[in-house]
Amino acid sequence: MPRPELESPTTDPARQLAAMAGYDRRLYERAGDVITLLREAGRSEPELATLYHDSRIRGDRTRVQVFSSWPPGVLRSGLDVPSAVDVYAALCNIDVYAVLTGERGWSPDQAERWWCGALARELLGTFGPPLNGHSGCDPEVGHGLE
Secondary structure, eight states: OOOHHHHOTTSOHHHHHHHHHHHHHHHHHHHHHHHHHHHHHTTTOHHHHHHHHHHHHHHHHHHHHHHHTSOTTSBOTTOOHHHHHHHHHHHSSHHHHHIIIIISOOOHHHHHHHHHHHHHHHHBSOOSSOGGGOOSSOTTOOSSOO
16 A cells, blocks of 8 residues: 555655654554554464564564655754664554553554654754645644643
8 A cells, every 4th residue: 555655755754753653552552452562472482473573574674665765954963764663662662652552541643743743853854844834743742641
């Protein structure tokens, strides 16, 4: 399925991050329990562990592809693509989503907005207006409690 917000050379990095965060939010809203079950069942069932691992690798490959397409200077100084993928994985995962929406009482919208701001702060080289003047999310949202 084409992903124009990720694949278009005219899409700015902040909008690409917002698209990825939105995808993760929708995935976790719809299938978070299944993902968690699959991961936990993989502890004793090697086939399920492989399925979970392979899906994580596919997600990482997409992020490598997107982050590698950015011109020099877009990633925060000192951050390479593999490290950027690691930061993304640390922030946008089923466990963080579950804590925010389950334990902390955030709405899925709040979690997505926080991810957008956190990803922009942690990954992008300059924290000003995104390239091409577009904003994929509100970068000032830092706590998700609006």
